[in-house]
Amino acid sequence: MGNILTPVMPPYSPELTAVMQHYPRQDGYLLKLFRVFANSARFAKKGVPNLLDKDSPLLLREREIVILRTTANxxxxxxxxxxxxxxxxxxxxxxxxxxxxxxGKCDDPAWDDKEKSLLASIDDLCRAGTIAEENLASFQRFWTREEQMEIMALCGTYHTVSFVANGARVELEDFAARFPTA
Incomplete structure (x- = not known):
């Protein structure tokens, strides 16, 4: 029973307190998932905040498409x-x-051509760990090299986040949206 991943409650060690202060909060609340990260000071240090900063080469909308599609996948x-x-x-x-x-599918009419390319690339990365030949040219055309790296890093990071949240069976936050029914 001692090896079950659960959200860690404060007070934290001084080292972990220093790490956790860099995690974003929702109205002062530290999300359950971030508190699960606190089971490993090493993991918490390497966690998510560094990819959610204002210096991202991606627009917020683009970043969120990557995150939503990766976590949905x-x-x-x-x-x-x-x-x-x-x-x-x-x-x-x-x-x-x-x-x-x-x-939706990556070619859903809800998206413009650039977003469709992004979704197809994310689906490829999630499914096969690479971007399929038929999608690579549009991915490279729409996204700079720096943006391509950010997209791949976000996709990889949110695979890890998904693995932790699902593996730890983190309870849904009360304020969070629920998956749509198909």
């Missing part, structure tokens, strides 16, 4: 729902687009 309702609740409005998503991140 990994059936991680926890993280998908948190991002929908916190960022979907600021990213300018319609209800149809939010739903399409989970239930």
């Amino acid at each position: 990994n059936d991680c309702e926890y993280e998908w729902g948190v991002h929908v609740a916190i960022f979907a409005g600021a990213a300018g998503f319609s209800e149809a687009q939010i739903s399409a991140t989970k239930t």
Whole structure:
């Protein structure tokens, strides 16, 4: 029973307190998932905040497409729902687009051509760990090298986040959105 991943409650060690202060909060609340990260000071140090900074080469909308589609592909309702609740409005998503991140195909008419390319690339990365030949040219055309690296890093990071949230069976946050029904 001592090896079950659960959200760690404060007080934290001084080292972990220093790490956890860099994690974003929702109205002062530290998410359950971030407190699960606290089971390993090493993991918490390497965690998510460094990819959610204002210096990202991606627009908020683009970043959130990557995160929502990756977490949807990994059936991680926890993280998908948190991002929908916190960022979907600021990213300018319609209800149809939010739903399409989970239930739609990459060529769903809810998206413009650049976003369709992004979704196809994310689906490829999630499925095969690489971008399929038929999608690579549009990925390279629409995204700079720096943006391509950011997209791949976000996709990889949110695979890890999904694995942790799903593996630890983190309970859904009360404020978070729920997956749409197909």
